[in-house]
Amino acid sequence: MGKTLSEKIWDDHVVRSHAGEPDLLYIDLHLVHEVTSPQAFDGLRQAGRPVRRPDLTLATEDHNTPTLNIDQPIADPVSRTQVDTLRKNAADFGVRLHSLGDLDQGVVHIIGPQLGLTQPGMTVVCGDSHTSTHGAFGAIAFGIGTSEVEHVLATQTLPQAKPKTMAVNINGDLPPGVVAKDVVLALIAKVGTGGGQGYIVEYRGSTIEKMSMEGRMTICNMSIEWGAKAGLVAPDQTTFDYVQGRPHAPTGADWDAAVEYWKTLRTDEDATFDAEIDLDAAQLTPFVTWGTNPGQGVPLSADVPDPEVFPDSDDRIAATKALEYMDLRPGTPMREIKVDTVFLGSCTNGRIEDLRAAAEVIKGRQIADGVRMLVVPGSARVRLQAEGEGLDVIFKEAGAEWRAAGCSMCLGMNPDQLAPGERAASTSNRNFEGRQGKGGRTHLVSPPVAAATAVTGTLAAPADLPAAVSA
Numbered sequence: 396m397g398k399t400l401s402e403k404i405w406d407d408h409v410v411r412s413h414a415g416e417p418d419l420l421y422i423d424l425h426l427v428h429e430v431t432s433p434q435a436f437d438g439l440r441q442a443g444r445p446v447r448r449p450d451l452t453l454a455t456e457d458h459n460t461p462t463l464n465i466d467q468p469i470a471d472p473v474s475r476t477q478v479d480t481l482r483k484n485a486a487d488f489g490v491r492l493h494s495l496g497d498l499d500q501g502v503v504h505i506i507g508p509q510l511g512l513t514q515p516g517m518t519v520v521c522g523d524s525h526t527s528t529h530g531a532f533g534a535i536a537f538g539i540g541t542s543e544v545e546h547v548l549a550t551q552t553l554p555q556a557k558p559k560t561m562a563v564n565i566n567g568d569l570p571p572g573v574v575a576k577d578v579v580l581a582l583i584a585k586v587g588t589g590g591g592q593g594y595i596v597e598y599r600g601s602t603i604e605k606m607s608m609e610g611r612m613t614i615c616n617m618s619i620e621w622g623a624k625a626g627l628v629a630p631d632q633t634t635f636d637y638v639q640g641r642p643h644a645p646t647g648a649d650w651d652a653a654v655e656y657w658k659t660l661r662t663d664e665d666a667t668f669d670a671e672i673d674l675d676a677a678q679l680t681p682f683v684t685w686g687t688n689p690g691q692g693v694p695l696s697a698d699v700p701d702p703e704v705f706p707d708s709d710d711r712i713a714a715t716k717a718l719e720y721m722d723l724r725p726g727t728p729m730r731e732i733k734v735d736t737v738f739l740g741s742c743t744n745g746r747i748e749d750l751r752a753a754a755e756v757i758k759g760r761q762i763a764d765g766v767r768m769l770v771v772p773g774s775a776r777v778r779l780q781a782e783g784e785g786l787d788v789i790f791k792e793a794g795a796e797w798r799a800a801g802c803s804m805c806l807g808m809n810p811d812q813l814a815p816g817e818r819a820a821s822t823s824n825r826n827f828e829g830r831q832g833k834g835g836r837t838h839l840v841s842p843p844v845a846a847a848t849a850v851t852g853t854l855a856a857p858a859d860l861p862a863a864v865s866a
């Protein structure tokens with residue numbers, strides 16, 4: 396019988412397999428950041444071990460870093476210690492680190508692909524749940540805990556039980572104004588935050604085939620938000636074109652050999668998945684969340700749901716609690732919800748295509764009075780590229796703040812936070828209580844919806860806006 400894509404990659408990486416035990420997998424790329432690595436390096440130090448493959452290890456500073464005055468010492472003592480510790484560990488163990496201010500610094504899941512380090516057929520791990528992003532290249536990529544980080548640093552391998560396989564078949568043309576973020580928010584609302592548990596998911600179908608690498612990364616990024624171990628897309632010409640010419644991409648004959656291998660990375664015709672889900676892309680509309688988990692979402696054209704409509708009692712309880720935290724009443728049109736802040740950025744939607752999509756909406760328009768918009772490129776290079784295209788000027792002229800790269804307001808670990816009671820439309824991936832700052836309220840949205848919302852001050856799609864005044 397044939398194999399699925401994830402089975403092929405898995406089997407290619409098994410170092411040791413023994414009945415009743417997890418497989419020992421070889422790891423091709425280990426990404427590291429300041430939050431989940433300190434104890435792992437301490438463990439190595441105590442055991443007197445080196446990093447086994449510093450050449451397959453890459454560190455960056457992203458979570459605790461500020462996005463303003465990045466040439467100044469980090470003011471918050473906890474964040475400063477976190478970043479200083481990573482710097483010391485990287486120096487002591489010979490690990491390449493991209494520090495704040497460095498051209499290749501950025502959110503860990505943005506810089507791996509950008510450098511051409513993330514490639515089809517690889518195993519990629521990081522002490523970070525959104526490592527699933529790298530699956531967009533046809534890699535098995537998943538987040539690991541700190542003790543596993545230590546294991547990979549020490550051995551370049553990881554014991555893992557083989558997950559089940561699932562196909563998410565997404566077919567049809569996306570209607571105008573509907574983007575990858577809407578697809579994944581709609582998917583999670585359909586299957587629930589636990590729907591992918593225990594599975595490596597392959598996103599496939601005509602919608603995925605036509606999608607850019609940026610869009611595929613957005614979808615794979617949020618695999619963890621519906622519980623999947625990892626999410627991946629079969630590599631194709633779009634993937635090869637994206638990888639080619641990047642600093643760590645193979646060149647010459649090596650490139651040709653790599654592409655030949657990468658072309659074999661497809662699910663065989665006669666392979667079967669343990670589960671399948673179908674999604675009709677043509678039926679999708681801009682999607683936004685109303686609650687405190689990424690599955691609590693509805694079309695932008697809908698109303699805040701009444702908890703009573705949920706058949707499951709746990710869902711009813713969760714919805715009631717979420718509406719209370721979010722300070723929303725059932726029946727309120729989503730379009731009437733006012734926001735204080737718009738955050739455009741994160742490893743979900745902080746890539747160049749995301750900034751372009753938002754800039755296209757903002758261009759010639761002004762941000763609503765009383766609304767602040769933070770535009771935070773996912774990496775220093777995305778920021779530079781955007782500036783080269785004049786996107787920073789578009790955002791600044793509309794009244795938005797143009798920031799340095801990092802996780803920023805995606806999570807409350809740095810100065811970019813919501814104040815208690817503040818409400819944000821955010822292009823990030825998590826809307827948990829306090830995620831963007833204690834007492835802050837988050838609506839997850841796509842980049843076009845974020846931009847339109849900044850203009851109207853209430854949740855909106857670009858189609859809701861009056862024509863822009865052209866310069």
Ligand SMILES: CC(C)[C@H](C(=O)O)[C@@H](O)C(=O)O
Binds near residue numbers: 431458538
């Ligand atoms: C801080 C880090 C461990 C965390 C993660 O694992 O994802 C963060 O990146 C997040 O998005 O919540």
Ligand code: SF4
Binds near residue numbers: 503
């Ligand atoms: S941008 Fe957000 S989701 Fe991504 S790694 Fe940073 S904190 Fe996690």
